[in-house]
Amino acid sequence: MNTSSPPPGLPIAAVERDTGLAKDTLRVWERRYGFPSPARDNNGERVYPADQVDKLRLIRRLIDQGLRPAKLIGLDPAALSELLGGLAATPPSGDPARSAQFEAILKFVRLHLHEDLRRSLQQLLMKLGLQRFVGEVLAPLNLLVGDAWLRGELEVPEEHLYTEQVQNLLRAAISSQAAASEGCPRVLLTTFPDEQHALGLLMAEAMMVPEGACCISLGTQTPLDDIRNAAQAGRFDIVALSFSSAFPARQALDGLRSLREGLPPETALWAGGTGLQGIARKLTDVRLFDSIDELPEALRTWREGHPAEAQA
């Protein structure tokens, strides 16, 4: 705690880091739209005031939701927040009791009550079992957390706290089930290089391990060539990829196509996650999942088509 100095502002590299907007984009917006309008330091370099960075953050989130810069840059922060609030696609949720539980969990996240958070998730996991926990709790909860994040009700530490706790729970649960080491099919899980979110992978793993699949996760951000090589070297039956909501559709499409070409035809390619929503179904020989609930059945279907290997 020290004397609060007048807000000095951030250099362009910090703004790029904080907002996710490329330096080139920040400069071209300034030229084109007149916003942002950073001050300059002695060296002529841009210095962005904190309030402009905040507005940039809001704009960034709206763009990720499909809106376009020209319509956003003129608005004031209040209007932007309102837009974000209206845009959040909170699912109606059937069971009111379950909804109440979700609200309680969200409250724990907001208040950093990590122990309460851990305990309530743990209880649900024990009550429902791993697969139903993922499908009925984590999937909707992730949407709720995503919406709250969009609305600005959650900040970075809260989102991180939630992710950490869920990760701890899932990894522990998966570990305890993973006795079936020689399972079938062999599934390779990972994400493309620009995808940082690991929860989707863990959830997929949690859905498949109880079915007896042999899941090997490479974590996030594996280069395409490496995915291809690892899949062939490890004789995997299925390569599974996860895409979170803001992943650029084109990149996903191109990547999946290219990977499909590079993989042997007998290797299945599965992809899921909210990032694939509006994707053209033009992909041949790639299984797209609208919901993580489809995974167990997809596994069973795969087994029916591969009776020989199923007992290897």
Place this chain on the structure above:
Amino acid sequence: MNTSSPPPGLPIAAVERDTGLAKDTLRVWERRYGFPSPARDNNGERVYPADQVDKLRLIRRLIDQGLRPAKLIGLDPAALSELLGGLAATPPSGDPARSAQFEAILKFVRLHLHEDLRRSLQQLLMKLGLQRFVGEVLAPLNLLVGDAWLRGELEVPEEHLYTEQVQNLLRAAISSQAAASEGCPRVLLTTFPDEQHALGLLMAEAMMVPEGACCISLGTQTPLDDIRNAAQAGRFDIVALSFSSAFPARQALDGLRSLREGLPPETALWAGGTGLQGIARKLTDVRLFDSIDELPEALRTWREGHPAEAQA
């Protein structure tokens, strides 16, 4: 598997992603040193051949080790590899039996034998207990893996595989110990925004939880302001930060200083990891750890200085 087309090369954005070298840097090297010398597509945009990207990757690693571009750019890939090999600071390691185990584990990583890898780590964990496992196995093993990675003996998937397995093991072990929820002191763990590596945090947590500390991890990449806010709001006694080997020293120094100023004096600030090696000890009121082994004793020392809170 399709017909192998002649190497088309990568656009500058992909090279930035793959090598970690900024687009501006790639262009200024080309202007200054004549390397890289990418082809151009119909639109006049750079297209980097794969072999140049490989060389750039080697150069990048050597720069991270402290060498300078001018001396590296002229060398051919073989010479660069040799430099990397000679530079690897493989620690001598005392116990030969332990060394053999490490070699076996490295072999499992190289061959993607994830089940053997999991089992051998698991056995060592059971035999040594969590704290000794981290200090005596993971710490040296991380160095070995880092060296192998430097030399190019490990690629992305191997490194990811290792990280995933260790993470699974540690999270499961920590979860099973974490009964002491109301522990003391309260420790907040995280990393700075440009630090992606999570293993250091988990290892620190694994060293402290058995001592009865209440550890809350925010995972990687928390903005400075958010670290400060979370630390104050959560009434943490200690904020612990982890820095991996290539973290820019200046950024660590500035960040730690700024965080120190922003935190209440009664909140301790601890920092560790190979990224802090050559850092000036000019930081006042920041505890720097040369080795993770120092953590348990540091905790005990802290408790001696805070007898009142120790039973709260």
Place this chain on the structure above:
DNA sequence: GTTCATATTTTGTCCTGGACAAAATGTTGA
């Protein structure tokens, strides 16, 4: 001969302003 302060080189990042293709949107006709 070591330690500290000062000069010199190296190096990464920032700048301007122009260009253009890919994506998104609007329009037209079946």
Place this chain on the structure above:
DNA sequence: TCAACATTTTGTCCAGGACAAAATATGAAC
């Protein structure tokens, strides 16, 4: 309602100049 085409929007790329921070070399003082 959908597909094909025209138009606008938008992000990324380019060249080439500039400069401060980091790294290294030089020299003075103990």
